[in-house]
Amino acid sequence: MRANRKRRLIIVLGLVALAAVAVGLTLYALRANINLFFTPSQIAAGEAPHDRTMRIGGVVKKDSVNRDSNSLQVTFVVTDFAKDVEVSYDDILPDLFREGQGVVIVGKLDDSNEFIAQQVLAKHDETYMPPEVAQALKATGNLPDGSVPSS
Template sequence: MTARQRRMLLVALMVVGVGTAAAFALNAFQDNLLYFYSPSDVTAGKAPQDRNFRIGGMVTDGSFHRPTGSMEATFVLSDYAHEVKVRYSGVLPDLFREGQGVVARGKLGSDGSFIAEEVLAKHDENYMPPDVADSLKKQHQEAIRASQPAT
């Protein structure tokens, strides 16, 4: 084998190695992405069934239930157009309450409810996560358009 052939083989092996490393890195990055879906998206079937994602909305008044002495909590998230039941086991944030905006991370259960692994509540009265605010604004505008008589 000549020196030129050895260099070409070395370059080819380096290209294959870099390509393999890039493929592994992109695959790991794709597995760690958490997409945001509104309750309307989840109800429409746009959310993945087998992966974690984030859902955000307002906690519906009167929907929060936690049996005495249990860490299991259920509540309903709404974007004013559709609602999704959320189940969570653990300590909820101090600012969590009905009528408040929250974002939850988890996946869909077999019964269509959202099984949350983490629940985040907004940190003050004026803040709402941008994804949640955009989704609620969009749903509100669609509801206004739907309620107006056709001309």
């Protein structure tokens, strides 16, 4: 009877250990895929990590878009009207991308605080603004009139 009880305890402890390892590996895998969101002000304050995939959001600053005539390389500035971040992108921009419009950009921050974009997401109509961008602009007191955050 004692041997049977001891065997059951070992099996239960083994299952608990396997479950703990499975949960730990799952959390580790998810951690690597999380894209954190930062505003230009947070990046300027040094809160954003370097060389880690993240999202930034704001408004494309007027007269900041520079296109290389020999390639797809584009540089532009994203602002939350308090601080600016220079973005470099080497691909085709979305059709709805334009100066003065809200954007969310996926990429990495390099050591010189330039954001190297992997993907640029532009808003889809005149009044839409991504919720993260709207909250960031509202926090700085610079939410443009007529902008409606999506729910």
